[in-house]
Amino acid sequence: MSGERYRNSFLREVEHNVEEGHWVKMCMQCGVCSGSCPFGPHWAHPPQELFMMIRAGKREEVLGSDAMWMCTSCYNCVVRCPRKLPITHIMHGLANYAHRLGLAPKNQPTRQFAKMFWDNLSKTGRVNELKLSLGLYFKDGFKQGIRNALAMKDIGLGMLKAKRLNPLELVKPHACKGAKDIHAILAKAKEIEDRRKGLSA
Amino acid sequence: MAETKTAAYICQGCGIGERLSTRQLAQIAQKEGKMALVREHPFLCGAEGVGLIRDDIEREAVTHVLIAACSRRAKTEAFHFPTVALARANLREGVLWSQPEADEAAGLTQEMANDYVRMGCAELKKTKLPLGNPLAATNRRILVVGGGVSGLTAALEAARAGYQVVLVEKERALGGWAAKLHKRVPFREPHADPADTGIEQLIAQVTGHPRIRVHLGATLLETRGAPGRFSVQVSVESGAAVTEEVGSIVQATGFTLYDAGKLPALGYGKTPDVVDQAGLERLARQAAAAGGAIRRPSDGAEVGSVVFVQCAGQRDEGGSHLPYCSGHCCATSIKQAMYFKDANPEVDTVVIYTDLRVPGSGEDFYRSAQRKGVTFTKGRVASVEPASGGCKVSFRDLILDEDVALEADLVVLATGQVPNSGVNIELADDDPAKAAQVPILNLAYRQGKDMPQLKHGFTDSHFICFPYETRRTGIYAAGPVRRPMDMAQAVEDATGAALKAIQAVENAAAGRAAHPRSGDLSYPIVRIEGCTQCKRCTVECPFGAIDEDESRFPVFNESRCRRCGTCMGACPVRVIGFENYSVDTVGAQIKAVDMPDEFSEKPRVLLLACENDAYPALDMAALQRRVYSAFVRVIPVRCLGSVNTIWITDALNSGYDGVMLMGCKHGEDYQCHFVKGSELANYRMGKIDDTLKQLGLETERVATYEVAITDVARVARLIDDYVAKILEIGLSPMKGFA
Known part of the structure; x- marks a missing residue:
């Protein structure tokens, strides 16, 4: 087991398959990113540690970690990194790669939200906010959904009054004009990306 | 006249x-x-x-x-x-x-x-x-001891400046450490790849230079004399002794690697697949000669994975190995990792470090290695053991905070630099450690055979203020014998030392002092008939300028003298002085002050201020219009070490209410231009309390201060505070008796 440790195999895998993954080897372990992260204390592995784990060949631990899903894209780390690593992008790249491989933690809330957001968006070419929020309310079951909806009712009614929320969207969502074209664009983009990363679709 | x-x-x-x-x-x-x-x-x-x-x-x-x-x-x-x-x-x-x-x-x-x-x-x-040293000697040849990069550079720079050079090398070939390297760390942009050492060209330039004479396989049997007239006995390869007359000396005796044999825990000696950095250079040169990949010593198999252990036997707080960082080893390991990566990117190279230190442009070199895929791991290695088909490196990963084991075909230990300083003259003669040391310069000085050592065995240097200066006038240490350094730094250091050596012969020839009173024509004049042979001057001279003759009288070597006057301050019978700076020139000033009587409420405070730091600080305070007490009278002194206690007792006897002494910082991080002057003054003043008590005076009447040249605001405040204290304890009862 120790034979593969600190070898370059996982680092190479990350370089080839993860968005901006070729930057991981340039980390000099100063820890400024970890110290700058507003979520720092809440993740299992701050960026610096994650990068070291990649170099140490801890494939399962890295890809199965919820750490990169915790990134809020505040870009504090990117601004401060003395080695100019695009850390935020690497975090999203890692999350994306883990997701594709099916190794990402199943019930991680930001992952769930991201997935919901993407499905919602890609279907019609625009975000249906009503469906998205209701989907979120009810993701943990019907009872919890009702509870969530009741808790948010004042805001909902306020938005209704201000015409910021149209209940008809629930029955007849309106799509963007070229929804079909968007589907074609996204399919092509995925095809290109898969080819570049050498993944089968 | x-x-x-x-x-x-x-x-x-x-x-x-x-x-x-x-x-x-x-x-x-x-x-x-x-x-x-x-x-x-x-x-x-x-x-x-x-x-x-x-x-x-x-x-x-x-x-x-x-x-x-x-x-x-x-x-x-x-x-x-x-x-x-x-x-x-x-x-x-x-x-x-x-x-x-x-x-x-x-x-x-x-x-x-x-x-x-x-x-x-x-x-x-x-x-x-002052008319200049009457014994001025005009030999302008320069002796360089050591034929590595530092010595070769010093010799070449001095020769190019027009000076005759004698180069003495202990080995039978020139080149030193650099000649053993496969490649060196790059000196220039873009700092991306190992560079050729260039040592063959350097050696060719030296051996082909008409003004440089080289002795190979040679050592120094004896060095006697002073700047401008050193006489050096050289034992040459044939076994004969040759006398070389020179004006100044550059000691560039370099370093040896710390003995990896003292690191059995790191596997050295247990398997041939654990080598030190010199060992890896050897393997790399063999591979280059054979035109193939680097092979491991045990079975000649191509190395597929290598681990570099940084700080092996260095930065050891436990006291069993080197306590210091050698500065070059991180960059050297990076270079060596590149030997593998440049030949075959598939080789796994892991550098285990606690702090990666790459001074200068080494940061670019470090980045280049990361780009090439060298893995850097912050960790502390616990052990290296032989394992089946290689070595097992056990270490604590300091980022992931866990103990890990790693297998590798080859392990390289980055051991540090140990200076080739010769004999530690401060050890007692019967100390067995001293007996084991081989002298290098073999100085015929009463103070010992080699230069004093500063710290951790490195040869003397005025580390904080004037790094090229040593306590042996006309002898300059250059390169890693003086402090740990890499090749680029050694080249610079050697060039500086060559220039100092040139200054030394020129000053000596003109009968002038060397640094820091460079150009001073005064020299110590001794009324030898008054001397009591107490030996204080010979012992206390920080520069080893004073020997003793057969009848134990001091023999002054004016060209070795730095004109600090420490001997003058030490002399209990006051027979030492300079034409323009003596017990009398200062004593007369002390007595010339018009002393108000004890009812005047006007105290007088004498301030003896070191002309190197305290006096400039006073000048700068004045420039900033910082007001201080009008009761102080300042006399600049060459060094606090030149202060003779007679001045203090004279001042107190003639009615001064207090005496302030301002000198440079002493102790470990001394800033005294004359190294030991302020320390000696402090020691002497520590004993002045008894004198004060005998005179029936308060001990506060003499106060010693450490003042740096930057203490501009403080210096005025010190004066005011001291005068206030004097007014508080009252004026001296000694007034009116002188």
């Missing part, structure tokens, strides 16, 4: 004329100071003023000149009269700029100026024109 004729010149410029009565100063110079000629001038440092003085020297045969104007540190070029004895009274910085302008302060300000003129006259009358 012709008859003495004194003259005092009182400047009225820079506001002196407006705030002081120069008339009164002139009268004091004439009546009390007994100056033969007294002149006032509105702008003394101008062409007309300087011309006036020059005319007097020529037409009136003036031999002694007192300039009462600005600080002795100002206008030195205008007031440069090399044919006469010179004294300066500091009216501008010392009085005008450090005293309040208010009308009610005018009285005390004038008193202060009057005293400085009295002191200047007194000093002048005791001063002689």
